[in-house]
Amino acid sequence: MDSLTQLALGAAVGDAVLGSRGGRRAIVWGAVLGTLPDLDVLVRSTNDLAAFTEHRSWSHSVFILTALTPIVAFALRRLHRNAADATFLRWSMFAWLVFVTHVVLDCFTSYGTQILWPLPSPPVAWASIFIIDPLYTLPLCVGVVVSWRRRSRAPASALRWNLAGLAVSTLYLGWTVVAQSIVTARAEVALARDGIDPTTVFVTPTPFNSLLWRVVAIDDEGFVEGVHSLVADGSQIAFERHYDGRPDRRELADIPAFERLDWFTRGVISVEIEHDRAVIVDLRMGAEGSYPFRFEIAERTESRFGMRAPSTWQAIEPRKLDFTFDWDRLRSIWPRIVGHD
Numbered sequence: 001m002d003s004l005t006q007l008a009l010g011a012a013v014g015d016a017v018l019g020s021r022g023g024r025r026a027i028v029w030g031a032v033l034g035t036l037p038d039l040d041v042l043v044r045s046t047n048d049l050a051a052f053t054e055h056r057s058w059s060h061s062v063f064i065l066t067a068l069t070p071i072v073a074f075a076l077r078r079l080h081r082n083a084a085d086a087t088f089l090r091w092s093m094f095a096w097l098v099f100v101t102h103v104v105l106d107c108f109t110s111y112g113t114q115i116l117w118p119l120p121s122p123p124v125a126w127a128s129i130f131i132i133d134p135l136y137t138l139p140l141c142v143g144v145v146v147s148w149r150r151r152s153r154a155p156a157s158a159l160r161w162n163l164a165g166l167a168v169s170t171l172y173l174g175w176t177v178v179a180q181s182i183v184t185a186r187a188e189v190a191l192a193r194d195g196i197d198p199t200t201v202f203v204t205p206t207p208f209n210s211l212l213w214r215v216v217a218i219d220d221e222g223f224v225e226g227v228h229s230l231v232a233d234g235s236q237i238a239f240e241r242h243y244d245g246r247p248d249r250r251e252l253a254d255i256p257a258f259e260r261l262d263w264f265t266r267g268v269i270s271v272e273i274e275h276d277r278a279v280i281v282d283l284r285m286g287a288e289g290s291y292p293f294r295f296e297i298a299e300r301t302e303s304r305f306g307m308r309a310p311s312t313w314q315a316i317e318p319r320k321l322d323f324t325f326d327w328d329r330l331r332s333i334w335p336r337i338v339g340h341d
Contacts, residue, residue, distance in 0.1 A: 001105050002132045003035060008140035009105060009169075010034015010098045015147055015162045017094045020155045021086040026094070027148055029076060033098040037065070049257050049295055049318035053264045056106060061117035065099040108173060110204045110284045112264055122266050127204040127284065128176040134208060139168035176210045183213040183228050183237075190237040191217055196224060202268045202284060207330060212337045215239075216268060216283050222246065223270060225288050232339030242288060245271030245278070248313075252278055257297035257318045276300040278313060279321065290329060294321040 001009075014022070014030020022029075040059035045051035058064055073091035080086065106113040109131050112123030129136060143165020150158035184203045191198060198217035206212045206227070215226045215237060224239035249271045252258040261269055261280050272279040272294075282293035298313040 001109060001129075002137075003038060005132070005137045005140070006034045006038060006102050006105070007031045008034075008137060008144055009101055011144045012140050012162055012166050012169075013098050013101050014094055015144065015159070016166060017097055018086055018090065019159050021090060022080075022094070024148060024151050025080060027144060027151075030094070030098050033072065033095060034102055037099065037102050047318050048320035049260060049297070052293060052295070052320065053260055056111065056123070057114040057117045060103045060106060060113050060115060062100065062103060062115050064117070065103065066096065069096040069099065105173075108176070110202075122263055125266070125284065126177075126180075127202065128180040129173060129210065130205045130207050132208060133172075133176075133205075133210065135210070136169050136172050139165040139172070141165075143168075172210075176205065179210050179230060180205075180213070182230065183215065186228065186235050187215045187217070187226070187237055189235070190226070190239065191224075194224075194239060196239070198224075200267050204284065206287075206333055209333065209337065212333055214287060218268065218283075220246065223283065227287075227336065229337050229339065231337050240288070242270070245273055248273060248278060252280075252298060252313055255298050255313060255315045257295065257315065261295065261297075277316075287329065290323075290326045292323045292325075294323070295319065296321060 008031075010033055011027045011031040014026045014033070018026035037056075037059045040055060040057070045054055069092055072095040073088055076091045076095070077086070077088050103113060103115055107115065107124040108126050108129045110125050110127035111131065112125040114121075114123045143162040147158040147162040150161065180203055184201065187201060187203060191201070196217060196219060198219045200218040202216045202218075204214055206214055211230050213228045213230070215228060217224050217239070222241065222243040224241050226237045226239040228237045249258075252271065255278075258278075258280060261282070265282055265284055268283045270281045270283055272281060274296075276299055277296050278298040280295050280297055281291050283291070286292050296316065296319045298315050301312045301314045
């Protein structure tokens with residue numbers, strides 16, 4: 001999720017754990033620790049692909065964060081010795097829950113979170129909520145702000161407001177899972193109706209909402225994409241077919257960058273050929289014609305006599321291609337939710 005959401009979640013969880021024991025310092029340190037795992041973006045990577053696939057890896061590992069917890073708890077306990085009723089165990093619970101809720105929330109997005117790093121299991125991407133969703137973030141912010149303002153004069157009321165914000169945001173997160181399951185069930189029916197037998201089906205919300213959903217289904221010919229409004233579309237989903245570089249995909253299978261992206265996205269990718277270079281597209285984020293994560297990973301080689309060898313690919317340093325945000329697509333979301341094309 002975005003930094004503001006993680007900051008608010010950390011502050012809310014920290015306040016809920018320490019309560020009157022921590023005072024406002026619980027909110028402050030909760031916000032700091034809630035932001036800490038995302039600072040991995042400041043670590044320099046070897047190339048664009050490494051930066052993409054190493055984000056949310058070691059810094060989001062439950063093993064690393066659990067090992068870090070007692071160190072953080074010891075430091076906070078020493079720093080705030082006057083909070084005598086906030087024991088080392090309580091500070092440990094505080095730090096661990098702030099860390100873990102950050103990681104778990106990220107798992108609900110489509111990016112992918114390597115919670116078991118350094119184990120080789122694929123990233124977790126339940127993809128039920130967009131990385132920025134005001135309906136999730138706003139209750140957290142309201143609860144934390146009111147708790148901060150009332151902490152000194154009405155601590156019991158402050159805690160209730162904070163817990164209410166956490167409860168509302170958690171219920172909304174639960175709704176996104178329910179909505180995703182509804183769309184997934186409808187997508188399976190629609191795919192079967194159209195005679196499509198996919199190997200992978202990926203369902204995720206469009207930006208800033210949980211009412212308009214995007215469905216990507218991958219099969220042996222390429223992939224189909226559909227958009228479904230829970231408000232206006234009933235049980236119908238219309239899919240558009242997109243053919244991609246399936247033969248080239250098989251030829252690229254031994255390229256390390258392809259293997260890495262295929263693993264990171266759980267196969268939700270397509271292949272494009274641009275100027276004799278292979279471009280791998282992450283289909284999980286964006287939409288057809290507007291994907292933010294596209295990487296050049298290989299180029300065609302030439303024979304000794306200058307003739308093309310179209311079945312031969314040479315790995316190159318992965319490079320992320322430029323992306324221009326399509327504001328027209330963003331403006332079309334609300335009209336599409338209510339049933340306009």
